[in-house]
Amino acid sequence: MKIRQIRNATIVLDYGGFTFLIDPYLGAKGAYPPIMNTANQVNNPTAELPVSVEDILRADTVIVTHLHPDHFDAAAIKSLSKDANMIAQSDEDAEAIRKEGFHNVQALDRISQMGDVRLTRTRGKHGTGEIGQLMGNVSGIVFHHPDEKTLYIAGDTIWCSDVEEAIDNHHPEVIIVNGGAAQFLQGDPITMGKEDIYRTYMAAPQSTIIVSHMEAVNHCLLSRRELTGFIEEKGLTSHIVVPADGETIIS
Numbered sequence: 001m002k003i004r005q006i007r008n009a010t011i012v013l014d015y016g017g018f019t020f021l022i023d024p025y026l027g028a029k030g031a032y033p034p035i036m037n038t039a040n041q042v043n044n045p046t047a048e049l050p051v052s053v054e055d056i057l058r059a060d061t062v063i064v065t066h067l068h069p070d071h072f073d074a075a076a077i078k079s080l081s082k083d084a085n086m087i088a089q090s091d092e093d094a095e096a097i098r099k100e101g102f103h104n105v106q107a108l109d110r111i112s113q114m115g116d117v118r119l120t121r122t123r124g125k126h127g128t129g130e131i132g133q134l135m136g137n138v139s140g141i142v143f144h145h146p147d148e149k150t151l152y153i154a155g156d157t158i159w160c161s162d163v164e165e166a167i168d169n170h171h172p173e174v175i176i177v178n179g180g181a182a183q184f185l186q187g188d189p190i191t192m193g194k195e196d197i198y199r200t201y202m203a204a205p206q207s208t209i210i211v212s213h214m215e216a217v218n219h220c221l222l223s224r225r226e227l228t229g230f231i232e233e234k235g236l237t238s239h240i241v242v243p244a245d246g247e248t249i250i251s
Contacts, residue, residue: 020061197209
């Protein structure tokens with residue numbers, strides 16, 4: 001497999017003979033206002049795209065893990081072909097994407113196979129308490145192929161029983177987690193922070209863990225530098241990778 005970190009949770013994945021575009025967030029730097037009720041009130045995205053939109057769009061299938069605008073934004077809706085093969089986390093999300101003019105949209109539960117690539121939906125918790133409920137349903141996805149390592153993209157989730165269950169059930173050799181410790185002014189983080197990433201490693205010490213969703217949205221307060229320092233202190237630099245935007249990892 002070849003994993004290219006684009007920006008935020010946007011990834012281009014070459015796997016099992018297919019190219020997947022995950023969670024396209026394609027707006028220019030500063031195109032959108034800051035997220036309400038958060039610190040660091042600067043416009044989003046807070047980083048430029050490392051490659052052209054045209055390069056990012058060269059994919060067989062687009063997967064949208066949930067419909068928050070930093071995973072499927074106005075620029076993506078405008079730029080993607082309305083005939084693109086789209087996979088949403090649920091029938092409800094699929095219908096919302098169809099309303100944006102897309103014709104070929106399926107729910108993940110209804111498309112379990114692409115060639116020899118098997119796709120499995122996983123669950124997650126996008127925060128705790130009232131904020132977690134307000135953030136709504138989110139999903140991850142597991143990719144299986146007879147000639148590839150098993151890949152688990154956890155999606156926008158904190159460490160929780162859903163993540164633990166996905167690891168126990170699928171034994172992924174590569175795990176992509178969304179870090180950044182995104183947070184509102186109230187409540188706990190809604191994406192993984194340092195300790196959540198460490199717990200993911202402890203649950204899957206034989207896996208390579210790749211941290212995405214860093215330094216692109218104003219309320220993601222955990223920096224790559226701080227996270228890398230934490231990983232170095234734990235002696236886990238060979239197990240946990242924090243790619244720069246535009247970097248490609250081959251596994």
